[in-house]
Amino acid sequence: MTVGPRPPRVLLLTGSPLDGADGADVALARDVLGALPDMDFLWFRQWPARRGRPPPPAGRAIRLWTPGGSPHGRPVVLQATLAGAVAARRADLVHAFVTVGQAFPAFSWLRPLMLGARPVVHTVPGVDEARLLARTRPLGTTVALSESMARRLRAAHFGDVRVIPPMIRLSEWPFLPRPGGVPTVLYAGRLDPRGGVVTAVEAAAEAARSGAEFRLVLAVHGRPGQHTAALREELRERAGSGGLTDVEVRGRVDDMRALLASTHVLLFPPPVAGGTLDIPLTVLQALATGRPAVLSDLPQFADFGDAVLRAPAGDARRTGQQLAWLLEQPRVWDMLAERGRAAVEESFGPERFADRYGALYRELLA
Incomplete structure (x- = not known):
């Protein structure tokens, strides 16, 4: 060449x-x-x-x-x-x-x-x-x-x-066993509604109302010009009003590998296609490490097939039901963890x- x-x-x-x-x-x-x-x-x-x-x-x-x-x-x-x-x-x-x-x-x-x-x-x-x-x-x-x-x-x-x-370098994102303790549900993405964080909070509240027990971590980064401190405080208030008591809102993640190691489920439900990477790298990283994902039913996520759970875009109620069901089904968790890793190895x-x-x-x- x-x-x-x-x-x-x-x-x-x-x-x-x-x-x-x-x-x-x-x-x-x-x-x-x-x-x-x-x-x-x-x-x-x-x-x-x-x-x-x-x-x-x-x-x-x-x-x-x-x-x-x-x-x-x-x-x-x-x-x-x-x-x-x-x-x-x-x-x-x-x-x-x-x-x-x-x-x-x-x-x-x-x-x-x-x-x-x-x-x-x-x-x-x-x-x-x-x-x-x-x-x-x-x-x-x-x-x-x-x-x-x-x-x-x-x-x-x-x-x-x-x-x-x-692509994702598979050697840098090894498959990890399921962590112990209270399950951690992670959202990682933009600090605005189009990124899906509002839907994620509402879906988590729906899962909690159905009896699911978990800790919610919102790793959110802002765009230039946004008042990130005020927006993060709004997320805390929204989570509290939804009945979520164990919530951490944080900014930039310096060590995503360590965060995913302690995570049980990735929750990423953008309501619309646009405003973010077509195939978010966070989703690939989570699937590679064996972390099942609950995603919006957007066209670009169809490529993952049955390796992920999907709910109608913008439907917090259905998304929360999917999350609660996954947290209650350890065998399904294991199956999705293996499918997710295989999908990344095959296509990414x-x-x-x-x-x-x-x-x-x-x-x-x-």
Whole structure:
């Protein structure tokens, strides 16, 4: 896989540095960088260096000034856009990891000016709102994370859409035995209703009213500009008014492996498709470690088949009933734990991920 005497040079175009953020675009870009060692990658790094994820050990960094120590925000996105436009001229291939959000339609129409004539791969982590697709042009060859997202993009005239699910390094997320003690139910996601946290609290209250005993942990992270302290306090009040007495509301999780080790069930019921990663990495991590999941019955979750429990999106009552039933059925818990691990091994392993992206790169670079 070469272009001339040197390795192909690939620009990883993300909205924030690879060493300072936890976003879906960053996670996917880091995985691609690690999966294809024969590429000469260009990627964004925060400056000055601050605490965060360690920088990738391969490729070459393009520094972005991160004012106030934040790897997010408009100043960083603007720098990434301008730096990407310059770096694209030195690349053989541009690989963009960009959610279809409010600013994406304008960027898509400026694609020839910003990225030149280089071939472009656009991995779509998610679509914030379906109406945005009607105002958007494809950047190049599009990669969806699920078959359901691929159908939505093709219907919006995105043309060449491939499906490459996200990956999880199975060696880093080993299958764990069921923990003892009072069951812990975990929600991990966005601090807003579209992320499913409100439905999760209401579903947990429904399960508690039916007699289920458990501890609820809400690991929630906010978006830039949100008043996270006030929103977390609102969640505590909502949980208390619903009759939940053992509730922990926390922010960013520094050690998800340790949290999942103490978790019995992942509760992730977003009411709508959009506003989050199409296939959330937290769901893959939970299933890999043998933690059954109760999810919304959204199209992208159909790929998990009978490895998870699903309830109608936005239906807190039915979701709570599913949760209570699972907590009362240890044999079902064991069965789902094994199915979840098998589903991740079959469809979300690193070898399959590397093979598919490697084949796509070879096709476009040829």
